[in-house]
Amino acid sequence: MRHILPVTFAVERFITLPSYIDDVPAKLQREAETLYVMTRIYCSAKHSPDSGLCDTCDGLMKYAVGKLARCPLINDKPDCKSCTIHCYRATHREQVCTIMRYAGPRMLVLHPVRALRHLMKTRRSRKGDAERAE
Numbered sequence: 001m002r003h004i005l006p007v008t009f010a011v012e013r014f015i016t017l018p019s020y021i022d023d024v025p026a027k028l029q030r031e032a033e034t035l036y037v038m039t040r041i042y043c044s045a046k047h048s049p050d051s052g053l054c055d056t057c058d059g060l061m062k063y064a065v066g067k068l069a070r071c072p073l074i075n076d077k078p079d080c081k082s083c084t085i086h087c088y089r090a091t092h093r094e095q096v097c098t099i100m101r102y103a104g105p106r107m108l109v110l111h112p113v114r115a116l117r118h119l120m121k122t123r124r125s126r127k128g129d130a131e132r133a134e
């Protein structure tokens, strides 16, 4: 079992990662961790599970991590939001969007380092898309 400290100047507790995150290739580990951290923010606010994630969010997380683990674009992966392969089922996609919308702004407060890193990566891949399109 691995633990991550989601923020560098930490007031935050360690988050215990579920073992299925280890199925994700090393290159995409950080993305899977961010997804998990964001889902935790959403779930603890909306569903108040005793620990970790509630069953629904855990199921969604397993699904999303499973998709990430089999991502065919691993070597040149855009962020999921601007990806052209729509690998999520529509309902799951909607649920993940809801979580991202809720947790995104809160990440800046709760996990600023992780959030900034994610934002920079997102901007980089958008820029890459624009350059490829030219």
Ligand SMILES: [Zn+2]
Binding pocket: 042, 043, 044, 047, 053, 054, 055, 056, 057, 058
């Ligand atoms: Zn939940």
